[in-house]
Amino acid sequence: MDKIAAPTPEQLKKQEALKQYFEKLGSVAVAFSSGVDSTYLLKVAHDVLGERAIAVTASSCSFPKRELGEAEAFCRKENIRHFITESEELEIEGFAQNPKNRCYLCKHELFEKILKIAEEQKIAYVVEGSNLDDNGDYRPGLKAVAELGIKSPLRDCGFTKQDIRVLSKALNLSTWEKQSFACLSSRFVYGETISEEKLTMVDKAEQLLLDLGFHQVRVRIHGMMARIEIEPEEFSKLMEKENRERIAKAFREYGFTYVTLDLCGYRMGSMNETLEK
Template structure:
């Protein structure tokens, strides 16, 4: 990396990450085109070359824009890329949206990725969780542990701010990309997840992105939309109030609200702490 902006400590973590990936010999990376998995995939490919494979799961909870970004990145970097169908709504128990929903989904997903990895003769499967994920309710990490999926970013003690700084030095376009999680995470636990409602959320969030909002979520409660944006962008919601309300109602929402606390990771998990 030239003209590095990452700190010396962050660069040491980066070297440790490369050494860890090198020790794996070969790896299939679960690739969502997000900040973390893009950085992980880029580093793994730099270290392992053709012994690194990207695998992206396609489903109705994964926006088309993210899939297209994943394909474009792999093509640009010359990384072999496989897409796999992973329709969560067909998994028993998933649609009921229990508190371990993420575990149900990740277990099925990583089993499919492992199947591909073994056919390709790869030693390991890796995913992109980082140290910040240790502080929130993440049932999906149970599936990661059970299926012996590697978490190189956590192994190297990399936090989101480290990954963004290092991504910037690597010239990755995702260094300032908004954090993203699958659309199913927008539903309050216990509310049935449907393809129709996932589509409503996807359209609503795309509208806000098109309006220039950076970090955001549209949480769904029945037919009520709860918009989360960064606190300093709250006035912008009001400035675009009429357009947002009109569009959201066309998407199928009855009520459109703004969360005064603003965007925060895992806000649906707040109900679990009561």
């Protein structure tokens, strides 16, 4: 992670606007994944609203257990009321076939569950953590956000990912340097059937790379082939004999037939590159 400077006056102004945004809403349920964006969003919401800010996390086979554990630990530390809802995407009609609107199907079902919890807890609004940088990629999940009236405070207040990292560090949030993450279903080629077995393979493979010290990782799955995406500056580390042999051996044990390295390196939403512009 590049060196992060102190917040600029403009970034602090955005943070104040975010606080005022929450004050106007009065009470919120934060869709909380323990990622960079939702952690910052939840922290500021709770600082402003106290008990009137709750966190809701979806537990499913496409959400790694480490992320769920981090979500629970953060809420305990910050004394935030935390609700966990089961959201088994594979049971959603059409989801397992991995259509181009897969994310829409998932997000719509998830936010309906969060809205129900918010209603039960007498919370006025549901909020989620997308930011301005999310506008540049194919994001069908944002259609569900719009349809269900979910609020996007970070986008509305003009936050970029860099703003969130800088301000997270200023608030002493460990997530300021956490790698970007998306649900494991995003590792599949559109049209390829998503199964719990393959989700587990991807989860194990990415966890191994994280355990070996690689920072930003994706293991894309093409049939039974793994396509590893890491930052180009870490290519040499992966190609060290001990790491290369350990990764290849472990991936095959997980169920992959072939193990490859993407020479373009990590980039957000690489599976969307096949979609028509």
